[in-house]
Amino acid sequence: MPLSLEIVTPDRRAYQGTADCVNLPTEMGSIGILPGHIPLTAVIAAGEVIVTLGGKVTRLAVDSGFVRIVSDKVSVVTEAAIDEAKIDLRAIEQAEERARVAVEAARGQKEIDPAEIAKMEQILRFAAVQRLVKGRTSQGLTD
């Protein structure tokens, strides 16, 4: 029986479906999940989720979050997730630029809400992950 996988972010369900194998980036390193995996709760680090279904590989960039695996159901909650095919490098650059400017501007002031800075840093982190995931696959194609 294949795994069922859901990746949920505050905006949407980024992924919902079955998978033969799922690779997850955790704080302790990348782990591969196959059917019959022991129940697990882990902290997800920003990185790449690789979903294999019938020989087809889907890659998603995810931000930090949590994963729970119970009886072949893999549930990932994360701040942000995006399918590799939908990653738009131009948009990432713009987002990064905006966030960087905002973080720089905020650092100077004392009044600024630390949570706002954390949010901007999250955008930067997720942008870096997206670039990494995208870069890896496009290199694979040119080789």
Next chain:
Amino acid sequence: MPKGLREIRNRIKSVKSTGQITRAMQLVASSKMKRAQDAAKASRDYAELLGEILDTALSKAGEFSHPLLKKREVKTRGILLITPDKGMCGALNGNLTRVAFEIQGAAFVTIGRKGKQALARAGRTLLADFPVSDRANFSEVRPAAEFLIQAFLDGKVDTVEVLYAYFKNTLVQAPRVQRLLPADGLVQQARELRAKLGLPEPKIESDERDMIFEPSASHILNELPGLFFKQAVHQAVLESKASEHSSRMVAMKAATDNSKKIAAALSLEYNKARQAAITQEILELTAGASAQS
């Protein structure tokens, strides 16, 4: 013109202009409603899954204590009342405040002007009020969540519950009291609510094997309750916004339809009265003419 006629005409005019206003409000509400409903539905999964993960983790972690999980004797219930800022949204505000008034021995924190006013008028204990705009960003809600966590930790309140209008669909919004702190047994609670509202039961996976935690149970469980709580408060605000705009849209549509109906009835009355006046005049003329001849 006879006096009756002018009165009717003025009433028609005022009913029609009221109808125009309610129609404009209906249109504004329906455009906001779409956005608010989407936002509430989109993040509902996230908040629920976070709650489920916390619940599974707690049930598998064995002995574990966290300040936000600690149960104690309930002397003061802490209620976060989330209401709209404005009225004109049907029975929504009334229903929420009625539920709020039924709760005895509670300290309130409010989001939304209507709730604040109602509680202040009734002389209930109001700890704080946090304004949140229509956009309901996470950053706007966070101060309220942090205030509540602090109040819970300081022992000012022994529970934290949210009272808000749960968004079921455009026509149905139900006031809901949901306990968030101490944060345990949450899934059971969610399940009861689903049953009450007649929503489908999600399949809960069970697995008897022991659970592993990476990096460690304490690491995960230290983070989760706080994150869950903030997310749940945000979700409640989003639900409440969706309910507010839906309810207002429906109420204003009813008002618009009603004004059309009244205007039609008044027009009929006006025409009848006008016709009666004309007939009367003709009768008087012919009577006068026949008297002269």
